[in-house]
Amino acid sequence: MQAQVMSLKSGVGALDERETTPNTLPPHARAELPAPLLKVSDVTLQYKTKKHLVTATYQVSFEVHEADRFVLLGPSGCGKSTLLKGVAGFLSPVAGEIHLRGRRVSKPGPDRMMVFQEFDQLLPWKTVKQNVMFPLAMAGKLNARETQERAEYYVEKVGLSKFADVYPHMLSGGMKQRVAIARAMAMEPDILLMDEPFAALDALIRRRMQEELLRLWDDVRFTVLFVTHSIEEALIVGNRILVLSPHPGQVKAELNAHEYSVSDLGSNGFQSLHQKIQDMLFADRIEETRHGSN
Amino acid sequence: MAVTDFGSAKKTPPIRPPFEMKVVKSGNIGEIQRPLSLWEQITSITAVRRIAILIFLALVWQLYALYINNPLMIPTFSATAAAFWQALLHDNLLGMVFVSVSVLLKGYAVGIICAAVLTTLAVSTRIGLDFLATLTSMFNPLPAIALLPIALLWFGLGETSLIFVLVHSVLWPLALNTLSGFMAVSDTLRMCGRNYGLAGLRYVIRILIPAALPSIITGLKIGWAFAWRTLIAAELVFGVSSSSGGLGWFIFVSKNELLIANVFAGLGTVILIGLLVENVVFRFIEEKTVGRWGMVR
Numbered sequence: 001m002q003a004q005v006m007s008l009k010s011g012v013g014a015l016d017e018r019e020t021t022p023n024t025l026p027p028h029a030r031a032e033l034p035a036p037l038l039k040v041s042d043v044t045l046q047y048k049t050k051k052h053l054v055t056a057t058y059q060v061s062f063e064v065h066e067a068d069r070f071v072l073l074g075p076s077g078c079g080k081s082t083l084l085k086g087v088a089g090f091l092s093p094v095a096g097e098i099h100l101r102g103r104r105v106s107k108p109g110p111d112r113m114m115v116f117q118e119f120d121q122l123l124p125w126k127t128v129k130q131n132v133m134f135p136l137a138m139a140g141k142l143n144a145r146e147t148q149e150r151a152e153y154y155v156e157k158v159g160l161s162k163f164a165d166v167y168p169h170m171l172s173g174g175m176k177q178r179v180a181i182a183r184a185m186a187m188e189p190d191i192l193l194m195d196e197p198f199a200a201l202d203a204l205i206r207r208r209m210q211e212e213l214l215r216l217w218d219d220v221r222f223t224v225l226f227v228t229h230s231i232e233e234a235l236i237v238g239n240r241i242l243v244l245s246p247h248p249g250q251v252k253a254e255l256n257a258h259e260y261s262v263s264d265l266g267s268n269g270f271q272s273l274h275q276k277i278q279d280m281l282f283a284d285r286i287e288e289t290r291h292g293s294n
Numbered sequence: 295m296a297v298t299d300f301g302s303a304k305k306t307p308p309i310r311p312p313f314e315m316k317v318v319k320s321g322n323i324g325e326i327q328r329p330l331s332l333w334e335q336i337t338s339i340t341a342v343r344r345i346a347i348l349i350f351l352a353l354v355w356q357l358y359a360l361y362i363n364n365p366l367m368i369p370t371f372s373a374t375a376a377a378f379w380q381a382l383l384h385d386n387l388l389g390m391v392f393v394s395v396s397v398l399l400k401g402y403a404v405g406i407i408c409a410a411v412l413t414t415l416a417v418s419t420r421i422g423l424d425f426l427a428t429l430t431s432m433f434n435p436l437p438a439i440a441l442l443p444i445a446l447l448w449f450g451l452g453e454t455s456l457i458f459v460l461v462h463s464v465l466w467p468l469a470l471n472t473l474s475g476f477m478a479v480s481d482t483l484r485m486c487g488r489n490y491g492l493a494g495l496r497y498v499i500r501i502l503i504p505a506a507l508p509s510i511i512t513g514l515k516i517g518w519a520f521a522w523r524t525l526i527a528a529e530l531v532f533g534v535s536s537s538s539g540g541l542g543w544f545i546f547v548s549k550n551e552l553l554i555a556n557v558f559a560g561l562g563t564v565i566l567i568g569l570l571v572e573n574v575v576f577r578f579i580e581e582k583t584v585g586r587w588g589m590v591r
Contacts, residue, residue, distance in 0.1 A: 085485075088485075088489065090485060090488065108485075108488040108489050108491065109489075109491050110489065110490055110491050112489075113489065114485065114486070114489045116482050116485070116486075118480070118482040120480050120482055120483065121482045121483065121486055123483070123486070123501075123504070123505075124505075124587045124588060124589055125504040125505075125507070125583070125587045125589075134490070135489075135490040138490045138491065138492060138496075138500070139490070139491065167586065167587055167588060168588070169587065169588025169589075170588070
């Protein structure tokens with residue numbers, strides 16, 4: 001594993017040689033691994049606007065393993081959010097398949113809980129605790145008392161016990177996002193899907209939420225698929241980063257970032273990986289034209 | 295640069311020495327908040343302000359009627375109030391109100407049920423949406439009272455005809471508002487609901503209806519007002535359509551007997567019930583729901 005990491009860090013060149021044959025993974029990922037939790041194979045996603053059929057992602061493949069903090073990183077227009085919606089089941093791929101625990105994803109379900117960027121994702125007619133309880137009650141897995149206890153536990157986990165009986169409109173943006181995270185975690189889903197959950201927060205709160213998410217992960221060890229356009233956030237939050245190119249989204253690289261957290265912000269390794277991803281995202285399009293011709 | 299010389303003298307901000315200061319503890323500043331004066335507290339109550347307006351209007355009415363001094367044209371406020379009291383005691387005004395309101399509530403209930411069915415169909419299927427959109431654009435502009443002759447032809451004199459007309463006056467504005475409320479529910483909330491595995495009727499009841507409640511309440515209010523005025527008009531024009539007669543019938547009879555103060559008392563009762571429903575019933579519902587949830591101001 002360590003050797004693999006080293007070879008990855010040693011140069012982007014090796015990554016560029018990746019194969020694109022369907023149903024095979026890039027060579028570096030072919031080591032002996034347990035069965036992945038989430039398997040996205042050659043997924044092409046399209047959506048319709050009023051005038052166009054837009055291809056958001058083209059033959060994207062990746063695997064997410066148990067307890068991964070897997071980040072989808074790319075500039076706007078690389079289809080990362082669309083990809084997340086595909087995994088959530090809101091959008092069916094026109095080609096390729098998405099499997100969660102070996103089962104094919106065909107529609108939305110509470111085994112993949114979504115945390116959105118927008119603050120209005122909480123149900124305004126329910127208090128903080130009721131918001132966390134609602135999906136649990138809808139799934140009907142637990143009885144009333146267990147639902148209540150589980151909700152209280154997770155509300156406490158995100159530090160909002162004092163606000164358990166408050167309606168969402170009384171909360172700040174950061175608190176709303178914490179409730180959304182508690183709500184998603186309380187379902188104990190197979191995978192958490194986070195669509196730029198901190199993008200609408202101010203810089204200070206954003207940093208604190210990143211730390212908090214890492215602390216929660218350390219505690220619970222959930223699996224999360226995290227979408228962001230911030231390289232810094234990707235490096236802090238993720239242990240594995242899928243770099244996507246724009247128009248349409250294609251896999252550019254899959255990198256490791258498990259060594260870095262908030263405390264490494266200024267470190268050399270952090271900075272050089274940051275620079276490397278930046279170069280990758282803004283690199284000239286020679287590779288893409290070659291890709292397009294075959 | 296060459297075109298104008300606005301930019302020729304570049305401004306630079308002066309450099310000032312930086313400094314840091316200690317913040318004064320709030321205890322030393324003195325009072326940070328204090329209660330409002332009694333007058334400010336009283337005038338901030340909406341009901342107090344509204345009642346003050348009503349008293350003012352009654353006063354204007356009284357003075358104007360005294361000035362005109364023609365009780366056949368405009369009876370004074372006090373005469374109207376006396377007539378109202380007399381009608382309440384001797385002319386079974388309350389009974390007539392009851393007749394009118396009970397017919398109204400029946401029509402209102404049926405209208406709500408119809409609107410619920412139509413809008414649920416409209417959000418579930420595209421043909422349902424087209425169906426409702428077409429129907430509302432056809433019937434919403436049509437005054438419900440215009441259907442009364444047809445209703446009398448079909449159902450005869452009696453409650454059924456009134457209810458038929460009332461349903462029409464409630465259904466379309468309510469359906470229109472509910473539908474536009476459903477349409478305005480944000481994509482994020484929709485996706486949340488579907489993420490929880492909600493679909494069909496459960497999705498409508500658990501997500502769409504509460505999320506669209508502000509519009510639905512507006513629709514209910516408009517529906518109420520439309521139904522109320524339709525009912526009074528129907529009773530006025532086709533007075534005897536209900537065996538015991540309602541409020542409209544009371545106004546109609548009083549006018550025939552030139553009891554103008556009673557006509558005004560009848561009109562006042564219509565207004566009073568309207569005010570009561572709008573400001574007590576609907577306000578209560580709003581405060582307990584959308585107001586508490588921060589969905590409206």
